[in-house]
Amino acid sequence: MIGSLMYLTARMPDIMFSVCLCARYQADPKESHEIAVKRIFRNLKGKPDLGLMYPKDEDFYLTAYTDSDFGGDNWDRKSTSGGCQYLGNKLVSWQCKKQTNVSISTAEAEYIAASQCCSQVLWIQTQMLDFDSTF
Numbered sequence: 001m002i003g004s005l006m007y008l009t010a011r012m013p014d015i016m017f018s019v020c021l022c023a024r025y026q027a028d029p030k031e032s033h034e035i036a037v038k039r040i041f042r043n044l045k046g047k048p049d050l051g052l053m054y055p056k057d058e059d060f061y062l063t064a065y066t067d068s069d070f071g072g073d074n075w076d077r078k079s080t081s082g083g084c085q086y087l088g089n090k091l092v093s094w095q096c097k098k099q100t101n102v103s104i105s106t107a108e109a110e111y112i113a114a115s116q117c118c119s120q121v122l123w124i125q126t127q128m129l130d131f132d133s134t135f
Contacts, residue, residue, distance in 0.1 A: 001037050002026055008044070013092050015040060060088055062128075064121050068099070068113035070106040079103050081113035085124055093120060 005019040018040055025033045066083035078101070084094040097116070103109040 001041070005037070005040060012044075015044070062087055062121065062124060064117050066110075066113045066117035068109040070103060070109045077102055079109035079112070081109075081116050083113065083117035083120060085117075085120060087124075093124060095120065 002019065002023050005015065006023065009016045009019055018036070022033055022037050022040070063086045064083060065085075066081065068079050068081045070079050071077040072080045079099045080096065081099055082094075082096040085092055095116070099109065099112050101112075103112065
């Protein structure tokens with residue numbers, strides 16, 4: 001069931017968060033996880049035409065934004081990175097994650113955030129090339 005939903009996230013990124021949250025528990029699912037997955041399917045059944053539409057006459061360009069805070073966690077002084085990626089004017093991906101290492105400056109925290117955002121952009125470009133899209 002999760003595999004089917006993961007396939008759908010390529011066309012319907014609006015369900016990405018809930019599907020990925022359920023996918024975390026594939027190894028040891030509980031009844032509550034099955035109920036959540038069935039709820040996603042019921043939601044999709046009632047709205048078959050929802051998704052992101054990309055008309056051919058619309059500008060199709062990839063834009064990414066990123067930011068970080070410096071030492072935002074008071075316990076371990078690790079910074080938090082965040083970023084979002086748009087195709088045209090539609091949000092297709094976003095992330096917010098505590099950095100794995102401690103930065104010694106604001107610039108270093110920003111560089112780490114930028115590298116994480118760049119890796120996400122490269123992944124999106126690879127996916128788009130797999131779909132035979134040009135942008």
